[in-house]
């Protein structure tokens with residue numbers, strides 16, 4: 001089918017590339033001229049595993065082109081709107097970009113088009129779109145508006161698109177529902193050439209769930225808010241563990257074994273970030289408020305998340321006593337591993353707080369340095385994690401990149417000023433760091449046992465103080 005995708009961000013670009021991969025003829029537009037030129041010249045405006053290879057392949061096969069919004073509108077029988085819906089100051093989603101695209105479609109498109117909202121939008125946006133299209137349509141456009149929320153995670157977006165658990169569509173006419181089913185049939189049947197796995201392992205076929213537009217729109221916001229709630233919940237449990245001397249990893253494991261709860265999204269840390277959860281929770285609260293429903297549960301989710309960085313800074317203060325003048329290594333800046341995205345990343349708030357207290361920050365991230373530099377110019381950016389740790393009074397683990405699991409701790413021990421690791425993502429278990437000569441502080445873990453403290457004391461603890469969730473470990 002001839003398909004158009006408007007907007008080449010994480011969602012749009014992945015959608016365009018993967019729809020082409022499963023056999024459609026896709027035109028993808030981008031209004032940022034620099035980004036568009038990059039894409040047209042074979043460059044990538046963002047880092048996302050596998051995406052570059054998929055784009056190369058489908059462009060070579062002639063199934064993906066990049067160009068202007070006008071060209072995209074002229075091209076597709078179905079048009080996916082994948083433009084940004086950033087948060088406004090009051091928490092509402094800013095629908096400006098959607099409105100501009102809808103107006104352009106109304107003015108330029110002819111014949112019948114299926115218009116699909118894929119951007120995350122408040123419930124009833126589909127209804128607004130329909131109204132807007134009929135008000136501004138000048139060429140006798142016939143159309144359906146459908147919702148097709150995406151559940152892609154940055155860092156695994158290609159895999160998530162091609163092997164989803166579910167495909168949700170909200171369509172209010174049989175024609176729209178039928179077209180969406182046709183578009184996704186290769187994925188529903190899992191019949192396409194998979195660019196990631198050779199001889200794709202047999203998986204459960206995705207569930208194709210068709211609903212009305214309002215329900216589909218709500219599914220997206222409700223899903224993201226629920227996941228955010230799970231994270232804030234476990235973060236509060238972690239706080240409790242620190243006070244009562246329990247181990248949050250074990251608590252989460254025990255909870256997750258109940259299939260009604262499940263183990264996913266029970267990893268405590270310095271809070272959720274990225275361009276989805278923080279804004280979607282806020283937007284969902286606003287949607288509820290405007291509808292006269294008091295969803296204060298979600299306000300708490302947001303508040304708990306906002307306090308995570310301060311809680312982490314408090315751990316740093318407790319260990320270093322005085323933060324001013326200290327050299328602090330920050331490992332990881334992206335809001336999660338396998339992406340270069342630093343939007344609403346806890347790292348940004350954290351580093352700003354450390355700089356405000358007078359620390360010198362040396363940071364390393366495998367992919368996000370350039371994007372972080374634009375918002376945090378005062379930081380010294382290092383080319384690897386060892387360099388970041390040179391002379392450091394503390395190493396902070398802020399993003400759980402895999403490479404941090406493979407560090408040479410002897411080498412680190414010889415380079416740091418103070419052997420202290422404060423792990424904001426519980427990348428290690430205290431046992432894994434034990435024997436490495438480092439003091440290890442993490443999230444929601446038990447206090448050092450008397451045995452561990454005693455052994456640690458013998459090694460090197462003269463400059464270190466005991467505290468909650470601290471493991472002192474032998475060299």
Ligand code: UGA
Pocket residue numbers: 120150151152153154155224227231264265266267268269270271272273274275276277335336
């Ligand atoms: C999220 C959803 O998971 C996707 O399903 C959705 O499509 C996407 O938002 C979106 O709306 O576009 P994403 O923001 O890429 O995806 O990242 P997640 O993997 O969900 O992580 C979000 C944040 O939560 C990260 O900062 C991560 O570190 C944090 N997190 C996640 C935790 O702190 N603990 C956990 O147990 C899981």
